[in-house]
Structures are given as structure tokens and as C-alpha cells.
Amino acid sequence: MDAQKTETSKEEVKINYLILDTNIISRLSMCRGATRPIEEKVANDMVTYLQDLFSKSEGEWNIAISSVTNYELIEGSTLDEELKTEDALRGLKTFEADNSILRAAARLGCFYKEMKIEDHQISLADKIIAATAFGTGSVIYTTNISDYPAPFFSELREVRYIIEYETRKGVVYLPTYFMQPEVEVLKNFYDRRIKPYQERKKKEEEEKLKLEVDQPIVVKAEEKSAI
Secondary structure (H helix, E strand, O other): OOOEOOOOOOOOOOEEEEEHHHHHHHHHHHHOOEEOOOHHHHHHHHHHHHHHHOOOOOOOOOOEEEHHHHHHHHHHOOHHHHHHHHHHHHHHHHHHOOOOOOOHHHHHHHHHOOOOOOOOOOOOOHHHHHHHHHOOOEEEEEEEEEHHOOOOOEOHHOOOOEEEEEOOOOEEEEEEEEEEOOHHHHHHHHHHHHHHHHHHHHHHHHHHHHHHHHOOOOOOOOOOOOO
């Protein structure tokens, strides 16, 4: 039993970019404990599902990764594993983790802290992937829903997908999740964070203007030229 199945209908889902989380690519390359080599079938079935999903969505679509996924997959790997990773990622659109994305990831970490989500619960790489999703208007496809917490993300439950395969200990059911960034929520957190600074700057400008208005105007009399 190694077929994949969906939990619910997937009609009329609007997704333009789908960022594959690092754990999705890891699962595609190796289903740990499998009793036979089913990796290729798992990958093919998942790709077929995604193609079917996007065929029912509006507009064009792309599957993408964050550049930090390259780091996560290659770190600590053998040369053979690295080459296999490069082959698996070839042709995928890559969103670079540039300065703006890194700054957004850092701010996201601050917002997580406000929600009592500790740094050790979510890795830096996952924060970068999350920030990339916000910055590009993408949905994240992951096996770990806790890496993309509410209220910043919400699951598109209508397209949840379950990988199913056999191991020596029995059948494994691995849910995968489509996590949508909540842009308005992030904006509200950012506005609340920056509002005290804006109010302070406004007050400073008003006080500076008041001082300029209250400053007495000194008119110098023209010196009479000597005759």
C-alpha cells in the first residue's frame, strides 16, 4: 500500500507560487524505513497531484524553493548526496534570501516572540522560508505545520495531502500541509511595532517646528555708508 490520497476536494484553489519546504524535498528523495524502493512512485504521485491542483487554480503557477533550502540539504551531506540534491532541485525557481528577506525573517522572529513562540521552536531557516512566502505571495508546502504557526499562517485544509507507504513496522501516513501567509496579520504586527517610533518622531518634529516659530526674528538695521 503506497498510494497517496487527499483529504478533501481541491477545486478553485488560488495559488500562484508554491514554495516546497526542505522537509518535502527530503521526503521525496527518501521515504525512511520503506520496505521497497518507492521513492520514485511517491514523487511521481505527488507531482501528479500538484499538477492537478494547479490545473484547477486561476492563473499561472510555479513550484519554487528558498535558497536556504540548498544550504539545509547540502550541509553535512556526502558528495553523492550533494549531486543528488542538485539534480532534484534543477529547474526549480529559487527565491534568493537577500537582505530584505533576512530583515523580514528577523522581524518575524520578534513577532513570534510576542506570541510566546521561543526561538528554539522554529529554526532560522524556517523563518527565512516564511519571510520568503510573505515577500513573494507564496503558499508553503510542508510536512511540519508547527513551523508556520497561527496567526501568521493558516492551512488550506481543502488541499491537504497524505503520503501513505509501507515500512517494516506497518503503514506510515504522513500528512502534508499547504500553509498560506496571513499578510494582514503581519501588517498589523508591524504597524503596532513601528507606531511608537512614528509617534515619537512626529512629536519631535512638532517640537522642533514650535521652537522655530517661537524664535524671535532679529532684523538688522542697514549700516549707513560713510559719506
